[in-house]
Amino acid sequence: MKLATWNVNSLNVRLPQVLDWLATNPVDVLALQELKLTDDKFPVQAFTDAGYHAQWFGQKTYNGVALLSRSPAAEVVRNIPGFEDDQSRVLCATIEGIRVIGAYFPNGQERGSDKFAYKMRWLDALRAWVQDELSRHPQLVLMGDYNITFDDADVWDPVGLHETIHCTTEERTQLQSLVALGLHDAHRLFEHPPKTFSWWDYRMLGFQKNRGLRIDHILVSEALRARTSACEIDRAPRKNKQPSDHAPVVITLD
Numbered sequence: 001m002k003l004a005t006w007n008v009n010s011l012n013v014r015l016p017q018v019l020d021w022l023a024t025n026p027v028d029v030l031a032l033q034e035l036k037l038t039d040d041k042f043p044v045q046a047f048t049d050a051g052y053h054a055q056w057f058g059q060k061t062y063n064g065v066a067l068l069s070r071s072p073a074a075e076v077v078r079n080i081p082g083f084e085d086d087q088s089r090v091l092c093a094t095i096e097g098i099r100v101i102g103a104y105f106p107n108g109q110e111r112g113s114d115k116f117a118y119k120m121r122w123l124d125a126l127r128a129w130v131q132d133e134l135s136r137h138p139q140l141v142l143m144g145d146y147n148i149t150f151d152d153a154d155v156w157d158p159v160g161l162h163e164t165i166h167c168t169t170e171e172r173t174q175l176q177s178l179v180a181l182g183l184h185d186a187h188r189l190f191e192h193p194p195k196t197f198s199w200w201d202y203r204m205l206g207f208q209k210n211r212g213l214r215i216d217h218i219l220v221s222e223a224l225r226a227r228t229s230a231c232e233i234d235r236a237p238r239k240n241k242q243p244s245d246h247a248p249v250v251i252t253l254d
Contacts, residue, residue, distance in 0.1 A: 007246035031102030035064030059088040083125035099137030103144035154214035183219040
């Protein structure tokens with residue numbers, strides 16, 4: 001079984017690329033972030049024709065998430081229960097016995113901003129909810145655009161970007177608190193070359209110069225750790241014409 005996450009940075013723009021990627025990489029589950037469209041504009045028929053069931057949770061201009069799956073999704077949840085939020089950021093479902101959470105974590109903008117405070121509140125609520133989900137669903141995957149690096153190995157310029165957004169101590173502490181629930185960074189279960197990233201700025205030849213960050217993560221529960229046989233970042237779509245600034249991350253479960 002293969003599961004993937006991809007921030008497509010506008011499904012309207014990137015739909016042909018997503019369909020092409022699925023044709024070449026027929027994963028069982030794909031979590032999408034930053035749809036940037038309302039629910040009525042979601043291209044459900046295109047994904048049905050491609051052989052996928054779809055759950056989506058859109059929002060005009062910003063945010064929006066979706067789960068595409070070969071098998072039907074059950075027990076669908078939109079956003080974090082009990083956390084009042086007008087932003088479409090979380091979609092959760094049970095697929096083939098696995099509890100799959102696809103999430104678009106807040107950016108945070110900068111320390112001291114209202115958006116950073118919102119990010120901290122959102123992360124607190126997410127952690128409490130995921131802890132509850134884990135107690136009921138031992139086989140769980142939390143994947144998406146986290147907008148947080150684990151440490152300096154996830155950063156192209158650790159000195160220049162020290163304590164900037166995505167790299168602050170507060171954000172990394174929150175990420176480690178998620179891991180402490182009993183989750184594992186699937187990517188680091190395996191060896192990868194240094195400076196392996198999932199996001200590159202459009203500006204200043206960021207991708208060409210590999211000036212990137214690893215901010216797209218897949219965390220797996222302890223029950224799934226032994227089943228995880230691979231985790232790769234697929235850089236190929238970042239070479240497309242008009243690409244997303246993020247690349248898909250894919251895990252394989254035996």
